[in-house]
Amino acid sequence: MAKTGKARHRRRKRRTPVGAAPGTLIADPAASATNLCLTLIAPDKRRSIRNAKIADIAASRGDWPVIWIDCSGLADVATIGEIGRMFGLHPLAVEDVVNSDQRPKAEFFDDHAFVALRMVDDAALQRYEQISVFFGEKFVITFQEREGDPFDPVRRRLAAEGPNRLRARQADYLAYALIDAVVDSYFAPIELISDEIEKIEEDMLGGAQKGLMQEMHVLRREITVLKGVLWPLRDALAALIRNDDPFVTRETKVFLNDTLDHAMRLIELVETQRDTLTGLIEMHLSLTQARTNEVISLLTIVSTIFIPLTFLVGVWGMNFDPDFSPWNMPELRAYYGYPAALLFMLGIAFALFWFFRWKKWL
Incomplete structure (x- = not known):
């Protein structure tokens, strides 16, 4: 019954002219034949x-x-x-x-x-x-x-x-x-x-x-x-x-x-x-609001998980010289440094995910 796809046109009704005598009959031009x-x-x-x-x-x-x-x-x-x-x-x-x-x-x-x-x-x-x-x-x-x-x-x-x-x-x-x-x-x-x-x-x-x-x-x-x-x-x-x-x-x-x-x-x-x-x-x-809140919550959680990972990647991506000082990221010379770093970041992600589940945020 609700015709949402079609425009609705309202025909303006013809009224008796202002000042006309009472009882004056003016036909609408669009009126049907009598x-x-x-x-x-x-x-x-x-x-x-x-x-x-x-x-x-x-x-x-x-x-x-x-x-x-x-x-x-x-x-x-x-x-x-x-x-x-x-x-x-x-x-x-x-x-x-x-x-x-x-x-x-x-x-x-x-x-x-x-x-x-x-x-x-x-x-x-x-x-x-x-x-x-x-x-x-x-x-x-x-x-x-x-x-x-x-x-x-x-x-x-x-x-x-x-x-x-x-x-x-x-x-x-x-x-x-x-x-x-x-x-x-x-x-x-x-x-x-x-x-x-x-x-x-x-x-x-x-x-x-x-x-x-x-x-x-x-x-x-x-x-x-x-x-x-x-x-x-x-x-x-x-x-x-x-x-x-x-x-x-x-x-x-x-x-x-x-x-x-x-x-x-x-x-x-x-x-x-x-x-x-x-x-x-x-x-x-x-x-609609609840659905929007769910999307925002999911995006917030994903962003929260990737914040520490982004921090670690940013730190390890800096230019260091371990020959100059032992404080200049000596783990950069570790034989298994790359997979160890990936496992460490994956562990942080799982730990944050478990923490959110424990708090019933997921």
């Missing part, structure tokens, strides 16, 4: 219209108990603004849809709620995107930056034959199901990070290795991103549960409470992973 998917929901049937138009929404709005508009791509701000006006969405909330760098939050208005979330777009690439969820008495509207989402289980439940709780309940329950899918989508990247941490831990049992520190720092940065998303996500879910607006029923709050438990579990997992990585980084530094 595509609408209209799902019409009744207790005993369901109908889906892909590539829907505003006219399809207007024609179907009053004939179905619940409608779900899924808008992927934020390039067509005119269509987004028209949907906002059609359902009476607050202009500031619609502006937050286009400015897709919002902190996860939940806001409540007279007849609808707005929830901004970060969802996992690609678990393997650690790519996230903002998803905005509006829901009121008979509608749910989702805006996402590009196609691809974790809503397929919800779509399959809506399309299932027979009695269906998702079709039979009100719009707030559908909004809960979508939010729950977003929250559950975080388990996949967190499990991938756990696998990476376990692999690094196993590799580290053999000692510090080059490249592990970089991988751990990349993983810790990813965990920091997850932590920064999950904590406000928890607050948004708690706000949905605490609110007293009539379009969020008591029954749905029970299910939202379960989603809040999932978010808390994710936060606990991320905190545990962060602590584990911190411990592994400290362990790697300790192993």
Whole structure:
């Protein structure tokens, strides 16, 4: 999961110009093309219209108990603004849809709620995107930056034959199901990070290795991103549960409470992973330092052994004249002087080696 060999590029989000009127919609030049998917929901049937138009929404709005508009791509701000006006969405909330760098939050208005979330777009690439969820008495509207989402289980439940709780309940329950899918989508990247941490831990049992520190720092940065998303996500879910607006029923709050438990579990997992990585980084530094100390100790011992040998070689290598004085190294004329000198120096080396072993320095 940790891509240490590839450069990571961050795209700067386009913001509303300074001084613009509140609710001004400015499209990001890099935004994906807008595509609408209209799902019409009744207790005993369901109908889906892909590539829907505003006219399809207007024609179907009053004939179905619940409608779900899924808008992927934020390039067509005119269509987004028209949907906002059609359902009476607050202009500031619609502006937050286009400015897709919002902190996860939940806001409540007279007849609808707005929830901004970060969802996992690609678990393997650690790519996230903002998803905005509006829901009121008979509608749910989702805006996402590009196609691809974790809503397929919800779509399959809506399309299932027979009695269906998702079709039979009100719009707030559908909004809960979508939010729950977003929250559950975080388990996949967190499990991938756990696998990476376990692999690094196993590799580290053999000692510090080059490249592990970089991988751990990349993983810790990813965990920091997850932590920064999950904590406000928890607050948004708690706000949905605490609110007293009539379009969020008591029954749905029970299910939202379960989603809040999932978010808390994710936060606990991320905190545990962060602590584990911190411990592994400290362990790697300790192993590296210990290895460095071992090398320095070995080099010091080798140098210590050769110091007296170097001294003797230096002394015997001086220019002496034994004919001038008996103090001028008479052993230079010894027949076995050279092997005797080598044996003497070898004895000193063994004596120093034994002394270091006795002191448990080796």
